[in-house]
Amino acid sequence: MxxxxxxxxxxxxxxxxxxxxxxxxxxxxxxxxxxxxxxxxxxxxxxxxxxxxxxxxxxxxxxxxxxxxxxxxxxxxxxxxxxxxxxxxxxxRGFSYGKFFESIKKLVELGIYDDRLLNYSEEEVLELQKAIDTSRDMMYDYAGANMFVNRYLLKYKGDIFELPQEVFMCIAMLLAINEEDKVEVAKRFYEALSLKKVSLATPILANLRLPNGNLSSCFITAMDDNIESIFYNVDTVAKISKNGGGVGLNISRVRAKNSMVNGYYNASGGVVPWIKIINDTAVAVNQQGRRAGAVTVALDSWHLDIEHFLELQTENGDQRGKAYDIYPQVVLSDMFMRRVEEDRTWTLVDPYEIRKKYEVELCEIYGEQFEELYLKIEADDNLNLKKVIKAREL
Structure with a gap:
C-alpha cells in the first residue's frame, strides 16, 4: 500500500x-x-x-x-x-468554521484582531455565525482565491490564521459596531461583501480588523516649493504606505527646471529629481508587505516641466530621469482642452516666477479666475521662463 x-x-x-x-x-x-x-x-x-x-x-x-x-x-x-x-x-489553530466566537477570542489574544470585536457578546457572535455561508468560498477563480489567501488573510508566525468568510464577517461587525441594531446591520454588510456586491479597497480589506486598523485607504497631499515641505511629504508618503494607504501627491507648486534658487538663476533641477525620490520611497516602503507602495503624482498642464514629466515612464532617454513605480497624472483645465480642440497654442510657465510676480499660486485657482490670469500671463513678455507650444502636440 x-x-x-x-x-x-x-x-x-x-x-x-x-x-x-x-x-x-x-x-x-x-x-x-x-x-x-x-x-x-x-x-x-x-x-x-x-x-x-x-x-x-x-x-x-x-x-x-x-x-x-x-x-x-x-x-x-x-x-x-x-x-x-x-x-x-x-x-x-485547531478549528475551522463553526467556532466563530472562539476564533475571534483567540485572534484578539494573539494581537491579530482588534479587541473591539469583543464588544459583541457571545450570543451576538453566535447569531452572526449562523449567517456565515462557507459555500461562498467556492465563488473564486484561481487568481481571486490566490490573491485573497496570500494578500488578505492574516497570519501568525507565518501561518494563515483566519478564513475568508471570517474576514467578511469581522469587517461587517466593525462597520456596524456603532449601529443601534448592530447584529442585523452586520448581517447586511456581510451579505453585500461575501456576495461581491461591494468591492472594498485593499487597505480596508487588509487593515480594518487589525488593532488600530482604519477605514482610510487613499490620502491626498500637496508639496510646497521648499525643502521642508518636500521632505515632509517624502516622510508622509513613507508613513502612509507603511500603514497600508495609497497617496495622491500634487507637485505643481514646485519650481521648474532652471528656475531661480536663493537668487541664483538656472539653479533648480525641476520636479523630476523630487519625483524620483518619491518613486524610490514607494518602492522601499511597501503596504505592509501585501503590495507595493501606491503613489500617484499630479502636475498641471501649464507647468514648464510638463514635457519631462510626460517622459517619466518612456524607455528611451536618460534613465536617471525615469520613475517607473509611481502613477503620473496630469491636471487639465477646460481652457487647455478648448485649445486642443481649436488647434491653438499653449503656454508653459514656472510656478515660482508666477508666484513672485503675480502673488498667486496658479495651481490653486480655477474657472474664470484661472482663465483671466492665464491670459495675462500669456501676454506678459517679461517672464524669464516661458515656452509656447501647440496644445495638440502636448
Whole structure:
C-alpha cells in the first residue's frame, strides 16, 4: 500500500477516496471532466510525499489545464486552493468554521484582531455565525482565491490564521459596531461583501480588523516649493504606505527646471529629481508587505516641466530621469482642452516666477479666475521662463 505523510507528520496509507471527494466538490457544477484531473494523481505520487504537496500539485495541474475553451478549470483551481487553506487553518489553530466566537477570542489574544470585536457578546457572535455561508468560498477563480489567501488573510508566525468568510464577517461587525441594531446591520454588510456586491479597497480589506486598523485607504497631499515641505511629504508618503494607504501627491507648486534658487538663476533641477525620490520611497516602503507602495503624482498642464514629466515612464532617454513605480497624472483645465480642440497654442510657465510676480499660486485657482490670469500671463513678455507650444502636440 502506498503511503503519504499527513499534516501532523504521520505516515498513513494513501486514500484515493478522500482525494476524489475533494475533486468532486471542486468540479461540482462546472463544465470540466473530473477524470482528467484525477488521472494525474499517479504522476504526482512519490514515496513519502505529503498530503499538502498532493493538493498543491492538483491545484497547479488545474491551472495548467485552464484554456480559452476550458476556462472553468481556473474555478476548480480556486476551489481547491480555498479547501486547502481551510485545512491548513484547521491544522494550525485547531478549528475551522463553526467556532466563530472562539476564533475571534483567540485572534484578539494573539494581537491579530482588534479587541473591539469583543464588544459583541457571545450570543451576538453566535447569531452572526449562523449567517456565515462557507459555500461562498467556492465563488473564486484561481487568481481571486490566490490573491485573497496570500494578500488578505492574516497570519501568525507565518501561518494563515483566519478564513475568508471570517474576514467578511469581522469587517461587517466593525462597520456596524456603532449601529443601534448592530447584529442585523452586520448581517447586511456581510451579505453585500461575501456576495461581491461591494468591492472594498485593499487597505480596508487588509487593515480594518487589525488593532488600530482604519477605514482610510487613499490620502491626498500637496508639496510646497521648499525643502521642508518636500521632505515632509517624502516622510508622509513613507508613513502612509507603511500603514497600508495609497497617496495622491500634487507637485505643481514646485519650481521648474532652471528656475531661480536663493537668487541664483538656472539653479533648480525641476520636479523630476523630487519625483524620483518619491518613486524610490514607494518602492522601499511597501503596504505592509501585501503590495507595493501606491503613489500617484499630479502636475498641471501649464507647468514648464510638463514635457519631462510626460517622459517619466518612456524607455528611451536618460534613465536617471525615469520613475517607473509611481502613477503620473496630469491636471487639465477646460481652457487647455478648448485649445486642443481649436488647434491653438499653449503656454508653459514656472510656478515660482508666477508666484513672485503675480502673488498667486496658479495651481490653486480655477474657472474664470484661472482663465483671466492665464491670459495675462500669456501676454506678459517679461517672464524669464516661458515656452509656447501647440496644445495638440502636448
Amino acid at each position: 502506498r503511503q503519504v505523510v499527513n499534516r501532523a507528520g504521520i505516515r498513513e496509507n494513501l486514500d484515493i477516496t478522500k482525494i476524489r471527494e475533494k475533486l468532486q466538490r471542486a468540479c461540482e457544477g462546472l463544465e470540466v471532466n473530473m477524470v482528467e484531473l484525477e488521472s494525474h494523481i499517479e504522476s504526482i505520487y512519490q514515496e513519502n510525499i505529503t498530503t499538502k504537496k498532493i493538493q498543491e500539485s492538483l491545484i497547479n495541474q488545474a491551472v495548467a489545464m485552464t484554456s480559452f475553451d476550458e476556462s472553468d478549470w481556473t474555478y476548480v483551481a480556486g476551489r481547491l486552493l480555498m479547501m486547502e487553506t481551510e485545512r491548513e487553518v484547521f491544522h494550525k
